Amino acid sequence: MEEKLSSFAKSITPSSIQQLSQLAQRCNAINLAEGFPDFPAPSNIKNAAVSAINLDFNQYRHVQEICDFVAKNMKDIHGLDVDPKTDIVICCGQTEAFAAAMFALLNHGDEVIVLDPSYETYESCISMAGGVPTLLVGLWTLKTHESLPHNPTGKVFGIDELDIIAEACHKMDCLAVTDEVYEHITYENERHISLASLPGMLERTIVTSSLSKTYSVTGWRIGWAIAPACIAEAIRNIHTRVTDSAPAPFQVAALAALQSPPQYYKSLREDFISRRDFIIELLTRIGFQVQFKPQGSFFVFAELHKDYEHSDIDFVEELIKQAGVVAVPGCGFFHTKYPPDGYQRRYIRFAFCKSSQTLVAALRKITALLNSSGHLKLFFSDKGPES
Template sequence: MIAEACLKKDCFAVTDEVYEHITYDNERHISLASLPGMQERTIITSSLSKTYSVTGWRVGWAIAPACIADAIRNIHIRLTDSAPAPFQEAALIALQSPPDYYESLKQDYETRRNLVVEFFNGIGFQTDFKPLGSFFLFAELPKDYEHSDVEFVEELIKQAGVVAVPGCGFFHTKLPQDGYQRRYVRFAFCKTTQTLTAAFQRICELLDSSGHLKLFHAGNYC
């Protein structure tokens, strides 16, 4: 769909492909640039951050047609200096990781994804969109939970010490109806199983099956 629109409108596509190695359920990443007619009109951006768990390093790259790459380089050298030399050396080693590393990465994250989905489904959240990539779960608050996503997240931080992100920030700000966009919360599962389980236990102490902040017990997590 995006490729067709770019070809029809004769425009470029800028893609963020940092999760290309983090996909689930036997799904594989397909770069927009690999589709017919898109190589010459796609600007790919990516980084070490997600695949190698070094989000603070800010080491990344852009891949584009030569004329666009030259323009990007000219702008980049005027805005910032190069990445620290030790990070570049580490990046070189990381990018030579064997296939087994990427397969293990997928399996580890898929296990954690399943754990998180099972837990939140068990306490009344709706997870209609089970992630097939990345390490985030976008879950809908229980139907009878009357507060907004922001209010829920605030209480979760205060009472459980567990941090999530309100879903409203991921919707267009000019939507005609102010409703469903405040019903979602984003949870990250890029933590150890032990950390996730500890978070589950804290949430169990605060939520009943409808999502209200009350003591309740769910499955083997509490």
């Protein structure tokens, strides 16, 4: 029956992150691959969801109050006036919001500039909507301290970089679509700046975000798009045709999440900083090169030891076999064509949005593979260096 598939369906490959996560489940391995927290969501948010179910909020529903709180947060945090009735669309997670935005904006053959590396979903959504992804290589560089939290590198974009993007949008009459799911997860003195907050960019920017990362509810699938009214209406129409509505009880529970006090976000950042520093110390000690400490998100994009002669995929496979720990090969985030020995095959992404118990268990499994000099045996051939 394969001949019955569309040409586009044949071109889409399985998600490497999802495959690795499923492999972790089958092998009972520790999952540092997929970016979901394995610790509990806040009790008040869970209780709000249970209450909504018990009160029979179980049918198709659009909870307008979510839009009201999202608009309030945009005003309080970024100083932006967004109309909650016309400019905000509730979707099934950020992924659907982004996909619906692509279908709302793209005609066949339209060019979309995407950073390389970037999260794997973007390129597929663009292609599915008929667009042509054009990759911008180099802006992500790990060796600079430029301050949008970025997946997979953890980079936060600073005002100077955002000014360059905004200037290009004005000059070329372009729109920008942002993924701001890590807006509250930034570290030290870094703070997320929404591109929409720059002069003249509110009418040129479609912001997509969700509850998933900030409130540890990646399975709830509550997200939103913020856009000029005519674009928001198109996204809303597409969302309605595809999924009709986001899960009703979780929409109700979102109201509790969006009213979290400032202390919640402060504690969230502090907890993730300690997890980040723990895993960086481990990776550095065993031979990885961590050139750039993540400024946001909850991933470390670590470079393989300089003496490691194989690919990132080879390393991940051996790490699963020998240590029972799953991470993501970096090549899945690079979309340019590259040689087999290119730098795109030299990175591994580790998710540190895990409980202390999970991170300590991973530490024990990995350190069991250290050689006498304290380096990971996987980095060296049988006759390779011990120091």
